[in-house]
Amino acid sequence: MQAKSSRQQQAIVRREHLVDTALALFSQQGYDATSIKQIAAAEGVAVGLLYHYFPSKSELLRAVWERHSFLPELRALLLVEHGETAACVLQKVAERFSAMIDRKESLFRLMVRESQSNSEVADCLHAIVEEGITALGAYLETRVELGELRPHNTALTARMLLGTVLTTHLARLPIRPWVELVTQLLHGISAHPN
Amino acid sequence: MQAKSSRQQQAIVRREHLVDTALALFSQQGYDATSIKQIAAAEGVAVGLLYHYFPSKSELLRAVWERHSFLPELRALLLVEHGETAACVLQKVAERFSAMIDRKESLFRLMVRESQSNSEVADCLHAIVEEGITALGAYLETRVELGELRPHNTALTARMLLGTVLTTHLARLPIRPWVELVTQLLHGISAHPN
Amino acid sequence: MQAKSSRQQQAIVRREHLVDTALALFSQQGYDATSIKQIAAAEGVAVGLLYHYFPSKSELLRAVWERHSFLPELRALLLVEHGETAACVLQKVAERFSAMIDRKESLFRLMVRESQSNSEVADCLHAIVEEGITALGAYLETRVELGELRPHNTALTARMLLGTVLTTHLARLPIRPWVELVTQLLHGISAHPN
């Protein structure tokens, strides 16, 4: 593996900076409402320089969401230890998922926004949702088989957990009662257990 | 009460048409990506006419979401008959809420999108969420008092129900298992009732 | 002479109102910067109505300066009684000229402004200047013949008197020392009379 020259290093750093600046602005104002000039100004460079690093504005957008992709992180947080109880696992998942959205809030908001007119972004977001529901559902299925959970629509439970966390963030609700969320998911709210 | 002349009638109709056309295009492409020219062309009128009806593009956006406001409908669907069981009521709410989003999908998507950079839209959306959670939570509280439900975090339950329905629509998931949603909400998924 | 019907009367009044409103706005903002819409709004009528009274915006401008023409008034104020001394006459002329500009300040400013690109206005203004200088010069000539004044460039004296009054108004200088103006014009400022 060859050591990179300082020129190359600097170029990489600058590229990343530009992507981060673009993310921040795209997220706040929306992709269409953000101009190349603004991004260049925020970074303190000339407009032309952006075109050295990215062939076009839309490619810059792509670079943004490719760099910060959720998927690996989502996969990591869904890799649960099978020795623990479902209660424990579900709570960890809820908390980690919530924390991940917090950490990547800009990208999250950007993608939710742009997914509505950019089908590539839409597909990407859709894949994330599918993967989350499938992985969490599959885990729940194993707990049903072990007799810890009743047979039930596990995909729906996954939707409920992830969906509740998601809307909490989208709506910027400050209170995040993930402990109670798991309790209610497990035991329901009826006074008359069937 | 004075009868309106046909000129005035026609003007009102045209105004509404323009708002509807704007909604459709704003929703598909986003507010910023939609030009006044496009809206005028879709309606078959001159660009200048839009400025006869609306002082600016942003006022046209406001007209869009003021005309189709969710709130009245949301309030209506949350007016539940107290004679029925919670299971019945929750299911009706889920179904009606889902149907409402379907019916107003364009506006819904537009507002979710624009709320991220337009604080007025954000406030409006926030108010809707708050009202939904509060009203549904208050209903659940009455069922707790009647002994039909266990004492629990009713606001969270409301979030779970509405949030699950919401994300289902946002993610365009086609399967809408509202019957099971209510069952799981009421009875949980644990094999070991506490 | 036939009495005018009240409809006709009203129409004449409205026309004059419109001309006055147009004068006020043209004068404040300039002809180009004033829109027909603005004039109609200031008068509280529909845009279309202006086109019943005036065939075009430029005709409205013409109506403005034809209605308020300086010339008759200028001629009147230069009709001096020949029995009086030049000192007396010159002072009256200065004062009346100054008062006339005050009274017609809007039109005066409008014409100075528009004369620079509208040759018709320029010609009109030029004619006024010429007529003023000629008439006042001719009067001075009679006083030279009577031996009250020395033979001199009477047209220049007219320019000096009228020009000083004019620039005073154009520059909005508040102090108007017309008495001293005439004294200096007559006797000069040199300590060594030749």
Place this chain on the structure above:
Amino acid sequence: MQAKSSRQQQAIVRREHLVDTALALFSQQGYDATSIKQIAAAEGVAVGLLYHYFPSKSELLRAVWERHSFLPELRALLLVEHGETAACVLQKVAERFSAMIDRKESLFRLMVRESQSNSEVADCLHAIVEEGITALGAYLETRVELGELRPHNTALTARMLLGTVLTTHLARLPIRPWVELVTQLLHGISAHPN
């Protein structure tokens, strides 16, 4: 001191060209009646380039009158040698003032015109008038003290001299009798010296 690259040089030259072109057109047609497109066309460049150099049309106007400001030149022409007679000085002032207006006729007309709706321009023009009257008046005061001139309203004399020159230019009168102007100013026109 760093030498400027030829690119920078060229940019500066172009900027000045644009200002000059704008001055010519604004002056002929008026600010409002001159479009950015026209200026760009006259210069043979794209419309957008104007916005590279000036943030808005109104800033271009400001650039025009800041670049060609009268004041320094006016101050220079009023710096008179005190060894000379008042007759000599006043004539030089009249001639130089007249020549200055000729040289800067475009700007002069533009400012007179726009001062009527642009208060910044009005203030600037007012300051010039004030400065001229004050400086020339102060000079006359020194000649009164030396006994060359009678005590009199020196500010008024300044107004008379400058005002007569000014109106001559504004009215485009071709004959400019500055020699006689000074003579009459000094000795008056009365046949009966007091």
Place this chain on the structure above:
DNA sequence: GATGAATGAGTTTTCATTCAT
């Protein structure tokens, strides 16, 4: 006489992109 909806050409301004330096 009076309205105001409708138009089409115009305005100022912005923007993504290119390219000589």
Place this chain on the structure above:
DNA sequence: TATGAATGAAAACTCATTCAT
């Protein structure tokens, strides 16, 4: 690598004018 002058197309918005009612 980095600059910013230059472009052309398109944006939002305005306006004088027309005309059916």
